[in-house]
Amino acid sequence: MTRSQTRGSKSAVASSEPVNADAIGPDLLTGDQVIETYNARLPALRSLVEEVRFTIDDALATAGISVSSLESRLKELKSTLKKVEDKSYADFDQITDIVGARIICMFRSDLDAAKSAMESCFDIIEYDDKSISDPASFGYMSLHLLAKIKSEYEGPRYGKIKNQIFEIQIRTICMHAWSSIQHSLEYKGFWDVPISLKKDINALSALFYLADTQFAAVFAAKTAEFAKAVENSSGLEGVAFNAQELDFETLTAYAESKFPSRSANTKKADVSKLVNEIKMANINTIGELDRQVSRGIPAMEADENKRGSSYNIVGAVRVSLSYASKTYHDITYPSGPISRPFMDMVIPE
Known part of the structure; x- marks a missing residue:
């Protein structure tokens, strides 16, 4: 039903x-x-x-x-x-x-x-x-x-x-x-x-119970990882956080900390897709990501002003990175480059 x-x-x-x-x-x-x-x-x-x-x-x-x-x-x-x-x-x-x-x-x-x-x-x-x-x-x-x-x-x-x-x-x-x-x-x-059949029935019942327990344990661990990532992201200049491997939890914590005034109302599928795109661009740590995103923020802000609407935290990361990293841009738009009218606003490396 x-x-x-x-x-x-x-x-x-x-x-x-x-x-x-x-x-x-x-x-x-x-x-x-x-x-x-x-x-x-x-x-x-x-x-x-x-x-x-x-x-x-x-x-x-x-x-x-x-x-x-x-x-x-x-x-x-x-x-x-x-x-x-x-x-x-x-x-x-x-x-x-x-x-x-x-x-x-x-x-x-x-x-x-x-x-x-x-x-x-x-x-x-x-x-x-x-x-x-x-x-x-x-x-x-x-x-x-x-x-x-x-x-x-x-x-x-x-x-x-x-x-x-x-x-x-x-x-x-x-x-x-x-x-x-x-x-x-x-x-x-x-x-x-x-x-x-009694032994088999008992074994199956216990397996379902074990699965229930393990699912709960995985969720608790995931929650703890996110809490740790959020705590570490309180200072984006921190060495420990910058060295953290990019994953769903650390990217979410990073985006929320990097863009605290932007909407965090995002779909989990969008965050997961962004993690995959970033890793395909050979960006594997939060520090590497932050260096590129920071370079592209001025261009991203000019881009959204032209659009007349604001990006949420995922959009802000994606567009900033698209301006700053040609590798990421080419992965995101495999059919060919799109117009990036504010490239002159990207901070040089």
Whole structure:
């Protein structure tokens, strides 16, 4: 399911297969009661799906949490009937996952942050943290929350949806991948697994856990490298920083320090492309880069004044370097040279 999809909202009432409304049991919630209540609440349930998704998206953005994807769905009528039959509910409101959302985080370290964001925007009724279970177990899956719209929210927008419980699942990419594979294997629990496969299942589960751990470690190391590069770049004349090898982290720190008044809102792909171009021009350290960029800055500034708009930090490095280094210019424009009208403003070596 993609980030923009809401599963089941269009097909919750109609079903191509007949439903046995009396199959649930005389002393429990009947099929007819489920159908009647579901259809009566359907508009409100659809509204709740939209409200939950919007609120989660906003809360994650406010908290600065980057996620792989956000999914939301309304359980179809047929699936709801099947669940009531399997679980033997006595009341429709006991079905807590008719509306559901799933947050797919990048790393395990994001799980607590995402949970805190959910606590800030919903009333949490129940926690079920499967993410801290034995990593070699079959149940290595996710954090589940049961929630409601905050009780203090008032008005017609919330009147029909604020008392409906819904489910939020919070997983990492690895947890989600393992859960998807587990679902395809059609084993509901470890008790279902043949003895001959249990060791393999345990090993696979542990591998997913290890991958989760290693991804988090790599990200933490990357963050530390960037922090170190930023600290070293506080004095661009520093020998240590000038001697640092050019890479994604050091170039980003350099550009932000060299052009502090310019926009740092850049695409990661643009930074990566710039690193590759610079290295192809045989510029391998921050010191070498800074010498060339500094020579080209006057020409770059004249160039952007003529354009009538400002370069961001990546553009400023790229254009300055294009003026100062013919090798870099030829790599950047392999089809032939472009006009560089301010070459006379380049500082001589």
